[in-house]
Structures are given as C-alpha cells and as structure tokens.
Amino acid sequence: MPPPIPSYNFKQGATFSLGGFASLPTGSGWEATAELRDGNGVLISELQVTLQAPTAPDTKWALLLYQDATETATWPLGPLYCDIRFVNSGTVLPTATFVVNIVQRVTTSQPTLML
Numbered sequence: 001m002p003p004p005i006p007s008y009n010f011k012q013g014a015t016f017s018l019g020g021f022a023s024l025p026t027g028s029g030w031e032a033t034a035e036l037r038d039g040n041g042v043l044i045s046e047l048q049v050t051l052q053a054p055t056a057p058d059t060k061w062a063l064l065l066y067q068d069a070t071e072t073a074t075w076p077l078g079p080l081y082c083d084i085r086f087v088n089s090g091t092v093l094p095t096a097t098f099v100v101n102i103v104q105r106v107t108t109s110q111p112t113l114m115l
Helices: none
Strands: 007-011 016-023 031-037 043-052 060-067 078-088 091-094 098-103
Touching: 043 078, 060 078
Parallel strands: 007 098
Antiparallel strands: 016 060, 031 043, 031 078, 043 060, 078 091, 078 098
C-alpha cells in the first residue's frame, strides 16, 4: 500500500505561507516553481517560491511557498494538489505531491481599531 499523501488545511482568504527545507545535490543555480491545481489538473495558482542556498555547515536549502490573501480569497474550497519542481542546468527534481485542503473561513469581518 502506498503511503498517504501529506495534506495541510488552509483557510480561504488568508495569506498562504508554507516553509521548509530541501535537500538538493551540491551546486548553485537551483530554481524552484510550484503550482496549485484542482483534481482535474486545472491551474488554480502559481505560488511565489523563495529558495535560499545553504550556508556552511548546513546542506539544506530553505524554501518558502507564498501567496497573498487577495489571491487566496478566490481559491475554491476542497482539495488542491501541489508539488515543487527544482531545476538546475537541465536537472529536474520534482517533490512528491501534497494536498492543500482549502476550507471556508469562519470570521470574515475586519478588526476594529480601538482608540
């Protein structure tokens, strides 16, 4: 039996920010892209990806996937599928697919400024 697909719950209309680390082969020039797609493969969002090279003695690259709240407000409820594609000089390394479960936000009002 294959292992379960990792999943994360995310509130529609919030700032999407998911960080982690990636072990990549030695070398500079790595770039990364990531997309969210629905179950039919329709592109929902191209995520902003920040990839920071390791500094000695670390060997893992820091990774941040990001999208602002104005865009996530239009993401459809339910499961969206994502992977990260690392590229360097013709070498392509995709991650395993993971699921981002988009759930309805409960609180929709803006905070009131108290003076």
